Amino acid sequence: MGKQNISAFEILFNNGSGVFYSGENIQGYVSVELTEPLKTRGIKVSFEGKAYVRWTESQSSGSGQNRRTTHYTFTDEEKYFDQDALLFGIWPGQGSGTRELHTGKHTFPFEFQLPKGLPSSFEEQIGHVRYTIRSTIDALDLLKHDYFDLKAKQVFSIISILDLNQQPNVMARLQGTKQKRFCCLCCKSAPIEANFHIERSGYVPGEAVKLHAEISNGSSRRIKQSYIALEMVTTFHVRQRSKTWKTEVARVTRPGIVGHGNDFWTGEQLIIPPLPPSFLDGCKLIDIRYILQLYLEPSGPATDFKIPLDIIIGTVPLRSVIDQHPPMLPVGYNSGNMYEWESNPTAPPGGKLYPLPPSGLPNLPPPSYNECITGRYNTCDTGDDEHTRGNMEYAPVYTFYNWGHALGPMPVQSKKVGQ
Numbered sequence: 001m002g003k004q005n006i007s008a009f010e011i012l013f014n015n016g017s018g019v020f021y022s023g024e025n026i027q028g029y030v031s032v033e034l035t036e037p038l039k040t041r042g043i044k045v046s047f048e049g050k051a052y053v054r055w056t057e058s059q060s061s062g063s064g065q066n067r068r069t070t071h072y073t074f075t076d077e078e079k080y081f082d083q084d085a086l087l088f089g090i091w092p093g094q095g096s097g098t099r100e101l102h103t104g105k106h107t108f109p110f111e112f113q114l115p116k117g118l119p120s121s122f123e124e125q126i127g128h129v130r131y132t133i134r135s136t137i138d139a140l141d142l143l144k145h146d147y148f149d150l151k152a153k154q155v156f157s158i159i160s161i162l163d164l165n166q167q168p169n170v171m172a173r174l175q176g177t178k179q180k181r182f183c184c185l186c187c188k189s190a191p192i193e194a195n196f197h198i199e200r201s202g203y204v205p206g207e208a209v210k211l212h213a214e215i216s217n218g219s220s221r222r223i224k225q226s227y228i229a230l231e232m233v234t235t236f237h238v239r240q241r242s243k244t245w246k247t248e249v250a251r252v253t254r255p256g257i258v259g260h261g262n263d264f265w266t267g268e269q270l271i272i273p274p275l276p277p278s279f280l281d282g283c284k285l286i287d288i289r290y291i292l293q294l295y296l297e298p299s300g301p302a303t304d305f306k307i308p309l310d311i312i313i314g315t316v317p318l319r320s321v322i323d324q325h326p327p328m329l330p331v332g333y334n335s336g337n338m339y340e341w342e343s344n345p346t347a348p349p350g351g352k353l354y355p356l357p358p359s360g361l362p363n364l365p366p367p368s369y370n371e372c373i374t375g376r377y378n379t380c381d382t383g384d385d386e387h388t389r390g391n392m393e394y395a396p397v398y399t400f401y402n403w404g405h406a407l408g409p410m411p412v413q414s415k416k417v418g419q
Contacts, residue, residue: 008033011154017352018156022118039140042089049080053127074238119282121396123377152389162277163316170202176307190218206401213265220259227253273373327401371395
């Protein structure tokens with residue numbers, strides 16, 4: 001008698017979505033379904049929020065048979081909260097008395113007040129900001145006369161507020177220029193020149209960035225293509241060491257340019273996909289920046305021609321933008337009950353309900369919510385094993401405002417790593 005008599009063991013949220021803002025009150029319940037009675041000392045739930053960074057670097061020395069490679073691991077973590085609550089029975093240290101759970105379904109409600117100032121959830125291969133609820137049943141094995149742990153976990157999403165209306169200079173036009181020759185200085189061929197600009201620097205996921213560029217190919221070489229990429233630049237910190245990852249999350253492409261020809265970007269649109277807000281405020285180990293970059297790819301030997309513009313991605317759109325072009329309401333939105341729900345752990349809502357961003361803007365249109373464009377990550381962590389219940393594949397959920405733009409897929413790429 002043990003693991004086999006538990007047909008279901010899961011952690012569920014009253015709102016059905018598992019998406020919250022910093023400072024909110026989480027309400028949910030642990031659900032246990034038994035095919036046979038189970039004796040247990042107690043059932044607890046643990047709430048944890050932390051940032052974690054870990055990567056390995058290699059350094060070689062010597063040569064030939066004396067060549068040696070040393071591996072160095074850099075790791076650090078930052079705790080935001082770590083708290084346990086007893087849902088049923090007693091703590092392990094309080095004795096050996098047991099209580100029996102009968103055959104059938106049992107629900108154990110929980111509640112947890114999130115601290116303020118939490119960073120947004122974030123997942124990447126070498127680091128994350130992750131918020132997790134775990135439940136443990138301290139069960140008695142009647143055959144072995146010993147206790148064993150049954151475990152379940154649920155990762156949930158926290159969204160921190162980055163209000164573009166509070167950011168300086170986000171309405172200012174951004175512009176960059178570059179000129180480059182692809183032959184020797186004595187060559188009479190004119191250089192390749194490009195001017196790249198966008199209307200402002202602040203955007204939210206779902207918004208379209210209008211792209212403008214003038215490209216003059218004064219050389220005789222053909223430019224195979226020009227494209228503008230949105231890149232997420234993530235820097236991980238471990239004490240005095242840092243590592244930077246650059247991930248392309250969106251791209252718009254124009255065709256090639258013949259030698260001595262010109263091309264113009266005249267408002268083509270790049271849609272901001274679901275992404276974490278810039279800076280990842282509240283986290284000291286991970287920093288996020290976004291760059292819109294114009295690339296030119298001339299034919300022949302590889303050359304580096306790019307013009308970067310730094311932008312800010314927020315969670316609350318500019319007032320001037322929503323006044324002029326309000327986004328569409330989420331599908332199924334009902335102002336009477338969406339974003340608010342009854343605290344009834346035995347009767348969860350039929351769909352997923354999401355909170356409104358805590359903003360000072362009156363009549364802010366409610367956002368939709370989408371999983372991060374970068375996809376799902378395995379969240380198997382210390383203490384998890386093959387018997388831990390719950391979906392280990394997880395992608396953070398972020399705000400996404402629906403202006404009716406078609407969102408493209410994640411560009412095919414390999415991550416670029418730098419120091």
